[in-house]
Amino acid sequence: MARPTPLSGFPEWLPDGRIVEQHVLDTLRHTFELHGFAGIETRAVEPLDQLLRKGETSKEVYVLSRLQGEPSVPGDRAAASEKQLGLHFDLTVPFARYVLENAGHLAFPFKRYQIQKVWRGERPQDGRFREFVQADIDVVAAGDLPYHFEVELPLVMAEALGALRGIGLPEVRILVNNRKVAEGFYRGLGIDDVEGVLRQIDKLDKIGPGAVSALLVDEIGVTPDQAKACLALADISGSDAAVVAEVRSLAESYGAVTELLETGLGELEALVTAASERAPGVVVADLKIARGLDYYTGSVYETLLVGHEQLGSVCSGGRYDTLASDGKNTYPGVGLSVGVSRLVSRLLSAGLVRATRSVPSAVVVAVTSEETRPASEAVATALRARGIPVEVAPRAARFGKQIQYADRRGIPFVWFPGTAGEDGTTGADQVKDIRSGEQHDADAATWQPPAEDLWPRVVPAGE
Amino acid sequence: MARPTPLSGFPEWLPDGRIVEQHVLDTLRHTFELHGFAGIETRAVEPLDQLLRKGETSKEVYVLSRLQGEPSVPGDRAAASEKQLGLHFDLTVPFARYVLENAGHLAFPFKRYQIQKVWRGERPQDGRFREFVQADIDVVAAGDLPYHFEVELPLVMAEALGALRGIGLPEVRILVNNRKVAEGFYRGLGIDDVEGVLRQIDKLDKIGPGAVSALLVDEIGVTPDQAKACLALADISGSDAAVVAEVRSLAESYGAVTELLETGLGELEALVTAASERAPGVVVADLKIARGLDYYTGSVYETLLVGHEQLGSVCSGGRYDTLASDGKNTYPGVGLSVGVSRLVSRLLSAGLVRATRSVPSAVVVAVTSEETRPASEAVATALRARGIPVEVAPRAARFGKQIQYADRRGIPFVWFPGTAGEDGTTGADQVKDIRSGEQHDADAATWQPPAEDLWPRVVPAGE
The missing domain is CATH 3.30.930.10 (Bira Bifunctional Protein; Domain 2)
Incomplete structure (x- = not known):
């Protein structure tokens, strides 16, 4: 193609x-x-005779036909009464x-x-x-x-x-x-x-x-x-x-x-x-x-x-x-x-x-490794449960690439799930505002983005 | 017709x-x-050759033609290259x-x-x-x-x-x-x-x-x-x-x-x-x-x-x-x-x-007389400014008919603007819940319907 x-x-x-x-x-x-x-x-279609009641509009009408109209069967009233249809040109x-x-x-x-x-x-x-x-x-x-x-x-x-x-x-x-x-x-x-x-x-x-x-x-x-x-x-x-x-x-x-x-x-x-x-x-x-x-x-x-x-x-x-x-x-x-x-x-x-961004997501949850993807999914689920649009990074690439994924789409935040330390404890999650570079500890059960970042907004081009 | x-x-x-x-x-x-x-x-249409790439679907396609296709003008490339179009059968x-x-x-x-x-x-x-x-x-x-x-x-x-x-x-x-x-x-x-x-x-x-x-x-x-x-x-x-x-x-x-x-x-x-x-x-x-x-x-x-x-x-x-x-x-x-x-x-x-009702309106503002319609419109404007869907009664009929107007559509509230008394003062507005018959004084600047009545809801048929 x-x-x-x-x-x-x-x-x-x-x-x-x-x-x-x-x-x-x-x-x-x-x-x-x-x-x-x-x-x-x-419906998008009307019988053609209805669309043509006002003669002046006839030029505008798209008429429909079925590519392989079924041959009419004697006694098949549905086929016999089938009207010619056109797409409506107004509402x-x-x-x-x-x-x-x-x-x-x-x-x-x-x-x-x-x-x-x-x-x-x-x-x-x-x-x-x-x-x-x-x-x-x-x-x-x-x-x-x-x-x-x-x-x-x-x-x-x-x-x-x-x-x-x-x-x-x-x-x-x-x-x-x-x-x-x-x-x-x-x-x-x-x-x-x-x-x-x-x-x-x-x-x-x-x-x-x-x-x-x-x-x-x-x-x-x-x-x-x-x-x-x-x-x-x-x-x-x-x-x-x-x-x-x-x-x-x-x-x-x-x-x-x-x-x-x-x-x-x-x-x-x-x-x-x-x-x-x-x-x-x-x-x-x-x-x-x-x-x-x-x-x-x-x-x-x-x-x-x-x-x-x-x-x-x-x-x-x-x-x-x-x-x-x-x-x-x-x-x-x-x-x-x-x-x-x-x-x-x-x-x-x-x-x-x-539009302030090209996708609904306010947050990309980073994935540290494919093995820990479920942990990233869990963060996303917790955020979504509170009405925050979130996606999980498509690959456990290096974080720079995951931040780039967000940046290309205008997504303002990247979330880093805490990783297990050598002592067996898990570090705190962190969230980064990739516009300012600011990054701080965050809890998926309570963190909230600023209201103006929650959904993509439409603004005058100069803003 | x-x-x-x-x-x-x-x-x-x-x-x-x-x-x-x-x-x-x-x-x-x-x-x-x-x-x-x-x-x-x-768009709803695709070139027919694209729709037919998989032969098995050909039977399903609606093909478009213009009722009065323009005769092709020599040198008119737009007309010459015009492709046959069909309505898409999937997304x-x-x-x-x-x-x-x-x-x-x-x-x-x-x-x-x-x-x-x-x-x-x-x-x-x-x-x-x-x-x-x-x-x-x-x-x-x-x-x-x-x-x-x-x-x-x-x-x-x-x-x-x-x-x-x-x-x-x-x-x-x-x-x-x-x-x-x-x-x-x-x-x-x-x-x-x-x-x-x-x-x-x-x-x-x-x-x-x-x-x-x-x-x-x-x-x-x-x-x-x-x-x-x-x-x-x-x-x-x-x-x-x-x-x-x-x-x-x-x-x-x-x-x-x-x-x-x-x-x-x-x-x-x-x-x-x-x-x-x-x-x-x-x-x-x-x-x-x-x-x-x-x-x-x-x-x-x-x-x-x-x-x-x-x-x-x-x-x-x-x-x-x-x-x-x-x-x-x-x-x-x-x-x-x-x-x-x-x-x-x-x-x-x-x-x-x-659906809990058939129209968006939570409130009908009654009209006492056509002369005071602007007062009813003002109430509606005040309520809408706070996000409450409202319509104004179509006629200054007797109140029974205006309540019936709301009732037929499942609109729960009827608002009665205060009328001028003989002493020159204007009485308080009142709002009536037509389901319970309860009616009380109300101020369009502050009154709020219960959250479940604000917009029509969709509920299991038994509820």
């Missing part, structure tokens, strides 16, 4: 990179659980299916988090992978979903991402908008093709206002004056209630105030006001945020890393009135999804963070 | 089942890390590839754990899934791997599975054998087709000794007397060094003692002796354990749940001299793999365990 090379778009980390990723995952999970979100995991479609499938066993409103890999057959680019990890939170209701969840969910994400500031994650800005504001404003202007306009507005960051204005007029058929108004709306942003007054005044100047606009502005104001109290400076109303996906019906969210804006959004989502429906019941929801791989990939590639 | 139905072979759990699975995963991970194993995660093949790909960045011997889903296109049966979670530990060396790791690894698994006894996991028996014993014995008998014999011996539990004997004679071409000896060897088991004496005496009676047999017996004795000290009663030498896979070269392991033997092995593995090789270097390894989904599926379906 020749030396294999990485597959483009399928990221993998070395052990110290995985420690960073695992820390991010643990932090997100802990924050989600503190807020009462229940963890679920869905929303499987969650919607899970809710419908298990509705009778779930308590609504149901708050869930879900941290899993997803796959998209797209051409890989910087920060855009074919296999990546998402961490989603959603609240889904049976029937009616109160608005306050649209305020709560971005604040949970603000807290989760804020909890990563300590390891070196840059500040985030959660940009929020409300579909009702845009739609109410466009309709007030006399525009009917609301989705068409949103699709063009979504291109603003990529192609700029001039090109978007031209597309609005040429493709969507709005008047130049309407296009100007749409761009003026998209230009508004701010982190307090003043932004709402600004939108209202713009709408008045165009005679475009509608009931839907007012509803949207009321919601946006509630979100911005609550956020300015509970996560000051993090949440910014940005009226150009459109989110291409057509199922959002209220708040929409995108999140930028300050200083890494060109990376694109690292946490997006919104409110949808119909997450799922089985004909009888409709399940509205609101949710956000963190692009964990995109985040971790940037943390690592930009050299923002580092 | 009609109500969807489960896909056979792709298990999913309800939220309380996921709490059980998550507890199992956390326990395994914690034990692996205490022993110094570094966590890695590999050993991807680990071997990861080791080769990253050999220059890894410190050997390299101890890693890996907990991921794998996929096999097999016909689903009880305890046999198409998508399932495995939890693997392996030690891989560059060049030479000392034998003591073959003793250490099953003992790590004994500890990991033993740590699950408290939640209701039945006792386990780790059955061990050594390829060198079987091969040395067969060769001593004059049999050359060692793998052929092992393949038949592997069927003993399924078809019984009579049928295996017939197959040995008819298919492999051994004499009836050789077949009898092979079955006699397979019949030996025991949990102390006496088992080694029994094998030796059998071999002597057939004149089948070889150097290889003696090496194997020495290793097996070391394993059984160490295990009887460090995990008494857990490890049993069982000479019929063959493991069909031909790459094992030393110890082999299988694990049964006592009382659930018909479930098959829940943790298997062995020693392989060539986990990976790039022509220049060879990497021997030893590892075991827990079938997490099989284990969890049995824990749940046999009603052995339960």
